[in-house]
Amino acid sequence: MPGPLVLLDRMIMVYGDPAAYLVVWVTIVRILEGVVICMLIGTALGLLMGLERNIEAFFDSWIMVLLTFPAICWAFLSVLWFGLSDIGPILTIVLIVFPFVTMNIWEGTKAVEKDLVDMATVYKASRSLIIRKVLIPQLMPFIFSALRIALSLSWKIALVGEAFGVGTGVGQQLIYWFEDTRVDMMLAWGVSFMILMVAIDLLVFRVWEKRTFAWRHKIAS
Amino acid sequence: MSTRARGICLRVGSIVVMLIIWWAAAILMADVEVLPGPVLIAKTIWTNLWSLGPEGKSPYFHMGVTLGRTFIAFAAAMLAGIGIGLTMGLRKLFEHSLMALIPLLLTMPTILMVFLAVLWFGFNEVGSLVAVVGVVTPFVAVNMFEGAKAMDKSLIDMAKSFKADNRMLIRKVYVPQLLPYIFSAFRFGFGMTWKIVALAETFGIKFGIGYMFFFWFEQFIMEQVLAWIIMFVILMLALEHGVFARLESKAFAWRPSHSL
Amino acid sequence: MNIQTESVAAANTVVAVNNLTKKFNLPMNGGEFVVLDSISLNVNEGQFAAIVGPSGCGKSTLLNIIAGIETHESHEGGSVEVFHKSAEAGSTPRIGYVFQNARLLNWLTVEGNIQFALESQQFPRERWREQVTKYLEMVGLEGQEKNFPLNLSGGMQQRVAIARALAIEPDILLMDEPFSHLDEITARKMRFDLMEILMRAKPTILFVTHDLGEAVFLSDEIYMMSAKPARIFKEISVDVPRPRKPEDPVIFDLEKELVREFFSVLDAQD
Numbered sequence: 001m002p003g004p005l006v007l008l009d010r011m012i013m014v015y016g017d018p019a020a021y022l023v024v025w026v027t028i029v030r031i032l033e034g035v036v037i038c039m040l041i042g043t044a045l046g047l048l049m050g051l052e053r054n055i056e057a058f059f060d061s062w063i064m065v066l067l068t069f070p071a072i073c074w075a076f077l078s079v080l081w082f083g084l085s086d087i088g089p090i091l092t093i094v095l096i097v098f099p100f101v102t103m104n105i106w107e108g109t110k111a112v113e114k115d116l117v118d119m120a121t122v123y124k125a126s127r128s129l130i131i132r133k134v135l136i137p138q139l140m141p142f143i144f145s146a147l148r149i150a151l152s153l154s155w156k157i158a159l160v161g162e163a164f165g166v167g168t169g170v171g172q173q174l175i176y177w178f179e180d181t182r183v184d185m186m187l188a189w190g191v192s193f194m195i196l197m198v199a200i201d202l203l204v205f206r207v208w209e210k211r212t213f214a215w216r217h218k219i220a221s
Numbered sequence: 222m223s224t225r226a227r228g229i230c231l232r233v234g235s236i237v238v239m240l241i242i243w244w245a246a247a248i249l250m251a252d253v254e255v256l257p258g259p260v261l262i263a264k265t266i267w268t269n270l271w272s273l274g275p276e277g278k279s280p281y282f283h284m285g286v287t288l289g290r291t292f293i294a295f296a297a298a299m300l301a302g303i304g305i306g307l308t309m310g311l312r313k314l315f316e317h318s319l320m321a322l323i324p325l326l327l328t329m330p331t332i333l334m335v336f337l338a339v340l341w342f343g344f345n346e347v348g349s350l351v352a353v354v355g356v357v358t359p360f361v362a363v364n365m366f367e368g369a370k371a372m373d374k375s376l377i378d379m380a381k382s383f384k385a386d387n388r389m390l391i392r393k394v395y396v397p398q399l400l401p402y403i404f405s406a407f408r409f410g411f412g413m414t415w416k417i418v419a420l421a422e423t424f425g426i427k428f429g430i431g432y433m434f435f436f437w438f439e440q441f442i443m444e445q446v447l448a449w450i451i452m453f454v455i456l457m458l459a460l461e462h463g464v465f466a467r468l469e470s471k472a473f474a475w476r477p478s479h480s481l
Numbered sequence: 482m483n484i485q486t487e488s489v490a491a492a493n494t495v496v497a498v499n500n501l502t503k504k505f506n507l508p509m510n511g512g513e514f515v516v517l518d519s520i521s522l523n524v525n526e527g528q529f530a531a532i533v534g535p536s537g538c539g540k541s542t543l544l545n546i547i548a549g550i551e552t553h554e555s556h557e558g559g560s561v562e563v564f565h566k567s568a569e570a571g572s573t574p575r576i577g578y579v580f581q582n583a584r585l586l587n588w589l590t591v592e593g594n595i596q597f598a599l600e601s602q603q604f605p606r607e608r609w610r611e612q613v614t615k616y617l618e619m620v621g622l623e624g625q626e627k628n629f630p631l632n633l634s635g636g637m638q639q640r641v642a643i644a645r646a647l648a649i650e651p652d653i654l655l656m657d658e659p660f661s662h663l664d665e666i667t668a669r670k671m672r673f674d675l676m677e678i679l680m681r682a683k684p685t686i687l688f689v690t691h692d693l694g695e696a697v698f699l700s701d702e703i704y705m706m707s708a709k710p711a712r713i714f715k716e717i718s719v720d721v722p723r724p725r726k727p728e729d730p731v732i733f734d735l736e737k738e739l740v741r742e743f744f745s746v747l748d749a750q751d
Contacts, residue, residue, distance in 0.1 A: 125601035
């Protein structure tokens with residue numbers, strides 16, 4: 001087990017080489033692409049499932065099945081189907097993570113206040129207006145937490161996806177050093193990437209949360 | 222048609238649709254190397270189940286190995302997690318000292334944890350056990366910690382004012398309040414454990430379902446890879462939903478009983 | 482159930498309820514539960530009609546049927562007609578509704594909430610600003626356009642709800658115990674202000690309440706409803722000119738009479 005000083009030294013060594021930044025960048029791009037696709041599919045599906053009981057009954061078994069798949073299975077299948085390409089990690093991310101987003105958003109639709117939907121119906125608001133102005137604002141906290149979950153799951157899955165022969169990315173570095181039994185280098189890459197992800201989570205989400213939910217802060221009457 | 226019957230029809234229907242889409246895609250691809258159809262996979266699974274596989278080990282052997290590792294590792298992780306979580310909830314000292322470590326463990330990607338466990342403890346049962354414990358225990362601990370924190374102090378005070386002894390307190394006041402947390406940790410923890418064991422096996426721990434995944438993947442034999450994946454999924458679904466769902470008295474239903 | 486959409490030249494009836502009967506199916510033993518039993522009432526243009534009765538007797542269900550949002554699977558008889566006074570053929574009557582809770586969209590400003598109703602009713606955009614300003618002023622909330630609902634007191638939120646309902650210039654304004662969740666002092670002020678709005682804007686209102694005093698103070702026509710099954714057992718006119726004073730003895734006497742009527746009916750039922 002390398003001590004913290006050794007670890008620090010290796011990290012400096014790694015990031016001293018400009019090639020490292022490209023490696024990290026490649027991984028980040030894959031993660032972002034995966035997260036965006038997940039959020040789009042997951043939010044749309046979660047919303048549909050919340051609105052239409054039949055859709056919910058139809059898709060929930062698909063979701064249930066998808067949730068049992070280990071990431072490694074998709075990683076293998078992607079390689080068999082697409083060879084060594086970007087699609088592997090991204091597909092793996094999407095297939096593993098979008099069910100979580102769907103569940104979250106779907107939970108959100110359950111929490112929507114029926115009173116407000118009734119009010120909008122009495123005033124004869126169109127379905128699109130109800131979705132835009134009554135449902136989505138109430139879903140924002142759920143969309144937000146779904147995004148956070150999606151991100152935190154996706155980056156870990158990206159590493160699994162990359163480890164299986166994409167040829168680039170942080171995950172590939174991990175497996176390379178693993179096979180070389182170099183724990184110090186493996187941890188240098190692994191821990192530094194962890195720190196980066198945590199930093200992004202803290203910086204982006206904390207700040208964003210404060211801004212979006214300003215209307216919630218009541219002045220004490 | 223009653224709502225319940227309609228629900229069942231739709232669910233069965235959706236599985237049928239899944240199979241049809243698969244079948245159609247397989248025909249379109251027209252390449253068994255890429256996408257074998259459901260019929261072929263069903264045959265492969267059937268053959269597998271009735272014969273000895275590579276190295277003379279039947280699928281039951283592999284499934285048994287994986288299940289065995291899973292149960293033992295899961296039991297260890299749950300016990301450790303419950304123990305640690307409760308201690309953290311009840312003793313401030315533990316809470317403060319462990320609270321720094323747990324987020325670190327929770328953030329660590331599974332693959333890294335598996336790599337470390339296997340490098341330090343070997344490509345064997347111990348390695349996979351450690352990997353599972355490393356990932357699942359913090360998760361269970363956090364769950365139980367929240368459960369301990371959420372316990373209604375007024376109920377505890379009430380029981381004490383009636384001079385209830387410790388055994389009664391534990392059985393009738395503590396445990397019922399903690400039960401939902403234990404169940405939810407159980408549900409999620411088991412799923413996590415399964416996948417970690419499979420992952421560890423892929424990296425060269427001998428035998429087990431994950432080992433078979435990799436075996437066939439290396440040889441690019443798609444039917445077997447898919448066959449084993451399907452077997453794994455079905456087994457896992459049967460366990461998680463057939464067995465555990467029934468065990469659970471508090472419904473963690475992610476299906477609701479009403480809609481907009 | 483019919484909602485008429487032709488404009489009515491002759492009678493100035495806005496809402497005509499004719500022998501409306503509503504039953505809920507009991508899921509358990511397959512029987513039926515009669516919620517409304519042969520309800521008949523008429524509301525004319527510019528009139529303030531009140532339905533008074535004990536809580537839970539089906540008054541809200543009646544309003545929901547008129548508003549078109551009663552969704553329970555059940556059996557209905559009789560008819561409900563809402564007439565549209567504008568000349569445009571084929572358009573639906575405009576219905577405003579003030580609920581017990583303000584039911585504002587807390588993430589929209591006060592102005593945004595009113596605009597939501599205007600947009601739903603397909604009011605031309607050019608007129609939005611003018612409607613918002615006019616009706617906020619009418620409910621005593623001028624200048625509050627950019628404020629958020631959660632910054633307002635309960636009474637003020639309800640005023641916004643009233644402004645929202647008035648802004649669409651409804652054919653009928655339905656009000657379901659709108660002041661019952663407010664403290665008495667605020668409620669009294671709101672009743673007074675509602676009376677002034679009546680004198681200025683002359684909306685047609687169907688008001689539901691369990692408060693007899695409130696009904697007498699505000700209404701032109703009072704329909705008295707008994708409970709389980711809900712039935713209208715008496716109709717009383719209030720001919721006191723506006724502005725009315727709560728301490729007016731005529732009003733007080735009417736209230737006493739209502740109380741007497743209710744007690745005799747309730748006694749007979751027991």
